[in-house]
Amino acid sequence: MAFLLLSAYLLLTPAQAAPVENGTLVVETLTSQALLGNKSEHYLAQVRPPGTSRQIPQTIIIGVRKGGTRALLEMLDVHPNIVVAATEVHFFDWEENYVKGIDWYRSLMPLSYENQITIEKTPGYFTSPQAPERIHDMNSSIKLLLILRDPTERVISDYTQVYYNRLENHKPVQPFEDVVIKNGVLNTKYKAIQRSLYDVHMGRWLKYFHLDQIHIVDGNTLIRDPLPELQKVERFLNLPSKILSSNFYFNQTKGFYCIRSDGRERCLHESKGRPHPVVNSTVLEQLYSYFREHNERFYRMINHSFDWH
Numbered sequence: 001m002a003f004l005l006l007s008a009y010l011l012l013t014p015a016q017a018a019p020v021e022n023g024t025l026v027v028e029t030l031t032s033q034a035l036l037g038n039k040s041e042h043y044l045a046q047v048r049p050p051g052t053s054r055q056i057p058q059t060i061i062i063g064v065r066k067g068g069t070r071a072l073l074e075m076l077d078v079h080p081n082i083v084v085a086a087t088e089v090h091f092f093d094w095e096e097n098y099v100k101g102i103d104w105y106r107s108l109m110p111l112s113y114e115n116q117i118t119i120e121k122t123p124g125y126f127t128s129p130q131a132p133e134r135i136h137d138m139n140s141s142i143k144l145l146l147i148l149r150d151p152t153e154r155v156i157s158d159y160t161q162v163y164y165n166r167l168e169n170h171k172p173v174q175p176f177e178d179v180v181i182k183n184g185v186l187n188t189k190y191k192a193i194q195r196s197l198y199d200v201h202m203g204r205w206l207k208y209f210h211l212d213q214i215h216i217v218d219g220n221t222l223i224r225d226p227l228p229e230l231q232k233v234e235r236f237l238n239l240p241s242k243i244l245s246s247n248f249y250f251n252q253t254k255g256f257y258c259i260r261s262d263g264r265e266r267c268l269h270e271s272k273g274r275p276h277p278v279v280n281s282t283v284l285e286q287l288y289s290y291f292r293e294h295n296e297r298f299y300r301m302i303n304h305s306f307d308w309h
C-alpha cells in the first residue's frame with residue numbers, strides 16, 4: 001500500500017503509573033514533576049507539598065478518539081494554572097472503573113494548588129452512552145473540551161492506528177477499502193465510521209449540558225497553528241493568557257509542532273503522526289457524501305461550521 005503523510009498528530013509518550021496515596025503523606029511513584037505543578041525536572045519520590053491536594057477534574061477532554069486529544073492536553077499542560085492527569089482514566093466509560101467510585105477517580109489525579117485546575121482526557125467518553133449522565137452527576141456545571149477533525153480523516157486515522165497495532169501483533173490486516181466497503185456499499189456499521197457521526201454523539205451530550213459548557217477545539221487548526229486555538233481554550237476556562245508562541249516550535253523532520261516549556265523540549269510519541277494510506281478516490285467520495293448530512297446537522301446543533309469535506 002502506498003502511504004502519504006496526510007496529517008500529523010502530536011503526541012507524547014503517556015506516563016505509566018498512577019500515584020499511590022499513603023495516609024497524609026503522599027508518595028509519588030510517577031516520574032514527572034508536572035504532578036506538582038513544577039514541570040522542570042524528573043524525579044522519583046516526593047512528599048506532598050503544603051497547600052496541594054488532589055481534585056476531581058473541573059474540565060475533561062471528552063474526545064474524540066484520533067482527534068488530537070493528547071496534543072491538546074500536553075499543550076494545555078504548559079499553562080501554570082493547569083495540571084493534567086498522566087493517563088487516560090476511563091472512569092465514566094468503563095464499568096469496572098466506574099464502580100470503584102469517585103474517591104478512586106480522584107486518587108488518580110495529580111496534586112494541584114488551589115489556583116490550578118485539573119484536567120483529564122479520555123477520548124472514549126465522547127462516544128460512550130453512559131458518560132454524559134455520569135459526568136453530569138459528578139458536576140453539572142463542569143466545562144468540557146471536545147477536539148474534532150474532519151470525520152473522514154478521523155476514520156482513516158482510526159483505521160491506521162488499528163492497522164499498525166495488528167501488524168505489531170502479527171495479526172492479518174485488510175486494506176482500508178475492504179474494511180469500509182462491503183458488497184459495494186459503505187459499511188456504516190464499521191466502528192470507526194460510527195465514531196465519526198458527531199451529530200449523533202453530540203445529541204446525547206446536549207441532553208445533559210448546555211452548549212456553552214462544551215468548547216470545541218478545531219483539531220485541524222490546532223496542528224497547523226496551535227496558539228490561537230489554545231488562547232480560545234484559555235478564555236473558555238477563564239484563565240489568564242499564559243501560553244505563548246514561544247512554547248511551540250515547528251520540527252521540520254517530524255512535520256509538526258513540538259512543545260517547549262520550563263527549559264524542556266518535548267516532541268510527540270513515535271506512534272503519532274503516522275502516514276495514512278492513500279485511499280481510493282471513489283471510496284473517499286462515498287465517505288464525504290455519507291458524512292455531509294451528519295456534518296450539516298452537527299453544525300446546526302452547535303451553531304458553528306467547519307470546513308470539513
Ligand SMILES: *[C@@H]1O[C@H](CO)[C@@H](O)[C@H](O)[C@H]1NC(C)=O
Pocket residue numbers: 022023
Ligand atoms: C504506609 O506508611 C506506613 C508508615 O510509614 C508504612 O508502615 C506502610 O508500609 C505504608 N504503606 C504502604 C502501602 O506504602
Ligand SMILES: *[C@@H]1O[C@H](CO)[C@@H](O)[C@H](O)[C@H]1NC(C)=O
Pocket residue numbers: 038039040041
Ligand atoms: C522546580 O524544581 C526545581 C528542581 O527541584 C527547583 O530548582 C525549582 O525552583 C522548582 N520550581 C518551582 C517553580 O517550584
Ligand SMILES: *[C@@H]1O[C@H](CO)[C@@H](O)[C@H](O)[C@H]1NC(C)=O
Pocket residue numbers: 056057058059139140141142143
Ligand atoms: C464544577 O465545574 C466548574 C467549572 O469548571 C468549577 O468551577 C467547579 O468548581 C466544579 N465543581 C466541583 C465540585 O468540582
Ligand SMILES: *[C@@H]1O[C@H](CO)[C@@H](O)[C@H](O)[C@H]1NC(C)=O
Pocket residue numbers: 251252253254258265267
Ligand atoms: C525533530 O524530530 C526528529 C524526528 O522525530 C527528532 O529526531 C529530533 O530530535 C527533533 N528535533 C527537535 C529539535 O525537537
Ligand SMILES: *[C@@H]1O[C@H](CO)[C@@H](O)[C@H](O)[C@H]1NC(C)=O
Pocket residue numbers: 280281282283
Ligand atoms: C476505486 O474503487 C472502485 C470500486 O469501488 C473501482 O471501480 C475503481 O477502479 C477504483 N479506483 C482506483 C483509482 O483504484
Ligand SMILES: *[C@@H]1O[C@H](CO)[C@@H](O)[C@H](O)[C@H]1NC(C)=O
Pocket residue numbers: 303
Ligand atoms: C449563533 O452564532 C451567531 C454568530 O456566530 C450568534 O449571533 C447567534 O446568537 C448564535 N445563536 C445561538 C442560538 O447561539
